Amino acid sequence: MGLMEKFFGISWGIHPEDHKRPAADAATRVMPMPERLYISLAQHLGAPALPTALVGQKVKKGELLAKPQGVVSAAIHAPTSGVIAAIGEIPAPHPSGLPVLAVTLAADGEDAWSETLQACDDPFALEPDEISRRVAAAGVVGMGGATFPSALKLSSSRKAGVTTLIMNGGECEPYLSCDDRLMRDEAAAIVDGIRLMLHATGAKLAIVGIENNKPEAIHAMQTAAAPFGDVRVRPVPARYPVGSEKQLVQTLTGKEIPAGALPAEVGVVVHNVGTAKAVHEVVRLGRPLVSRMLTVNGGLVKTPGNVVAPLGALVEEVLAFAGGLAAAPARLIMGGPMMGMSLPHARVPVVKGTSGILALSGAEVADHREESCIRCGHCARACPMGLLPLEMARHIQGDDLKGAVKLGLKDCIACGCCAYVCQSHIPLVQYFAHAKGTLAAEDRARLRADAAKKLVTARNARLAAEAREKAEVAARRKAEREAAAAAKAAVAAAAETATEAGAAA
Amino acid sequence: MFTAIFSLTILGATLGLALGIAGRFLAVEANANVAELEALLPGTNCGQCGFPGCSGAATALVGGAAPATCCPVGGKALAVAIAEKLGVRLDLSGVADEAPKLALVAEDLCIGCCRCIKTCPTDAILGAPKQIHNVLKEACTGCAACVAHCPTEAILLHPVPVTLPHWVMPKPSSAVSVGNCVTSFAERTAWV
Structure with a gap:
């Protein structure tokens, strides 16, 4: 390039x-503290945090709720003072709507910072x-x-x-x-x-x-x-x-x-x-990090702007604070329109990575039928990584993920430029996300299979060792039995000789 | 007597040499593909393919007696790998690529008979006589070897629930593209 x-x-x-x-x-605008906060334990890249606070415990703002687990992980702190109401699963801010473990905090309204914080x-x-x-x-x-x-x-x-x-x-x-x-x-x-x-x-x-x-x-x-x-x-x-x-x-x-x-x-x-x-x-x-600035925007937001929201506030509450929506959104997005995630509903919490909440109208959302690639090459020109999105997508359509990897699938940053310029409305990024996810799943399956093979080998070795031990014990018993029988025979023979000798005498 | 010893020694040495040479030059090479295929297979010897263990299946695959799709545990991914190794065309239409499954013990039905424990190829079942058994999900391969041995049908395979880190974006269908936000705003200003 x-x-x-x-x-x-x-x-x-x-x-x-x-x-x-x-x-x-x-x-x-600074959002007032909601009554309840839902603090996800997986708000960062890497392993989810391990909760250290207990249900019913009183916490101050900034107190540790969950500690990092593993090398790549992050601690999570209380965004306000209050009582831990529950530790359980809530819907994750994710397109799948799958559950994620979270700490539910009932705010006491005082919003008092912890006294143990270390200023410098x-x-x-x-x-x-x-x-x-x-x-x-x-x-x-x-x-x-x-x-x-x-x-x-x-x-x-x-x-x-x-x-x-x-x-x-x-x-x-x-x-x-x-x-x-x-x-x-x-x-x-x-x-x-x-x-x-x-x-x-x-x-x-x-x-x-x-x-x-x-x-x-x-x-x-x-x-x-x-x-x-x-x-x-x-x-x-x-x-x-x-x-x-x-x-x-x-x-x-x-x-x-x-x-x-x-x-x-x-x-x-x-x-x-x-x-x-x-x-x-x-x-x-x-x-500690307990709140963040985020943009509330989109055609349906009555008063768009930037809001400082506590982590764990529901998207629904943030939208209501920002003036509410003019109509039900055609698409609700967390993050930007290019790389953000579409949310299944608004009852999901704000997390550390929430840079924006967008409520887009039907006019802003343009769902098109995917058509055939006309090989115009606009996607290849738009790609900031110098890849060939059209070729990679063709391989993925035919389930040839290896072919896509050869073309540089792993270098794709999922920016969405290719899908944006695509005249045929091909959801190229979705193909790439699907392929990356499938490859990761295959890697996990491979690791699992290798681990299972090790278990099988260990079991076979154990069974062989058990059989050998059993055989050894049986052999020993047999030898002991024979020795005992031989001794008995010897004693009997000796007694016989003695009687014979006695008779002779 | 010396004549007999001498002639038999000569005969033995000559035949031995001939056999040695034949063994060296006319050797039937063991098929290396079998070992390679066996390494691909799950190795749990569960027998679901109908062959005696994974080595039996590997031999049958190399001999052409089994289709590349014979291993239900490995699913589509394994079938593709086998077909690639053997250089055969693959018909995946018959393979139901089922989601991964795990064995699960119904605790109200388990009588603690220990029969499943003995059959599990990966030692994934934990239990003792007259105690409820349990499956270690990290070690279970979902090979179903245990299911047939349970006298009370307490052990069954269940699909592994999809979790957030393991979720995979579905492949776009040819219908209206949804899910990705990229198509979500209509204006197309400049191309480059």
Whole structure:
């Protein structure tokens, strides 16, 4: 791609209508605490958290509810003070509507912070690892939507010798403006968080990439970052998906991350600006991640805007607080319209990765019948990863997943550019998601089969050992019996000889 | 006597040499495919294919006596792998790719007879005489070897419930595409 880009400019990506305003310009509203919160234990990438709080226990805001389980996992804290009403399954914010384990918290209305929180006045005096440790203890995850535990990224970047910290303020998804709003409102806190992350990762320079359709956010961030030489704000051209990790790194540094590699390979690490705000709150104020900014938008939302909602509030309640809906939505989406998840209903909770809630009208939702591919090649031009979506989809339609993998299915970032430009309305991303899921299921089945084979071998070895032992015992018994019989015979013979001798005498 | 010993030694040595050479040059090679296929098969020797264990099935597959779809435990994925290994065409229409199943003991019916424990190829059943048995779901392969041995029909196969981390997005049907949000807004401004 390099040479072509030099002469003809960037060719990947799309320019969808962004629908960000008026929501982005409306003042941020803070949602009042609902009566009950449903705090999912699987709000992050990796293993679900293990509940430590007990039903009936009184907790303060910010107290630990569940601890991380395994290496890739995150802690979960109480978003308000109250009593744990239940620990059980609730519908997950997921297209499948399957259940997920959650802690139900009945709020007491006081919203009192825990007294044990550890604030810090001079965090730059702390060891870098101590910052990572505090970020891990506070359950901070990537706020852009990927929800990878941030502390792992901070500590591993230090080990990998990362030199540049890329801050993602791209927010290229249409409709969403929560990062935009956060940068306008809390620029100083974000810059402080960025400097703490520089300290934790050992990187020398932070570059904040912001799409040039957010001039207010660029101005606010530039003003806040002006006193610090190691934080630079760089506008990037508005183009979906420039806010994707690999594309942002390429746009800002000119370095392409190799297939299957992490950004650390080219000496960078990418964090979201929302994560920087969370890191600031954790390290400076000692406050764990218990609420987040999210965009409520879509044609049916009466007063679209950005809302600070506690984790565990129901989507239904957030929508009601934001002014309610004009009609029943044709589609309800958590996240952006390109990569978000359509929700089966609104009785699902807000989680750490909820960047937006969209209630789209029938006019905004365009369901089309899938038609045959006309091989126009628009998808191949739009693909930011330089793949051939049309060819991959053809292989998947014929259940040839291996063929799709050969064409680079694993490099697909599921951005949806291909399906957006498809003239035949082929749901290309859905094919890729299906194929990736099936491949993962096959991998799991293979691991299971290998484990079963080991069990079979162990059982056969055990049965053989048992049979051998039995045979040995039987042989010993037989030998003992024979020896006893021989001894008896010898005694009898001796007695006989004695009698004979006696008779002879 | 020496003549007899001498002639028999010569005869033995000559025949031995001839047999050795024949063994070396006229050897019938053991079919390596059998071992490779056996490695693909589940290895639980459950016998559902109708052949004596997985090695028997592997031999039958190589000999062409069994279709690539003979293993009900492995399902479609295994059939595809076998067909690829053997280079045969595959007719998957007859294979019902059932969702994975696990054995489950109905506790009100189990009499604690231990018969299922003895038949389980992966030691996945736990129990003692006159105690209710239980299945370790991590070890159960759903081979159904235990089902026939239960005198009270307490042990049956049940489909594994789909959980959130194991959910797979369904393959799009040719009908109206739903589920993915990408088609969800109508405007198409610029192509590139």
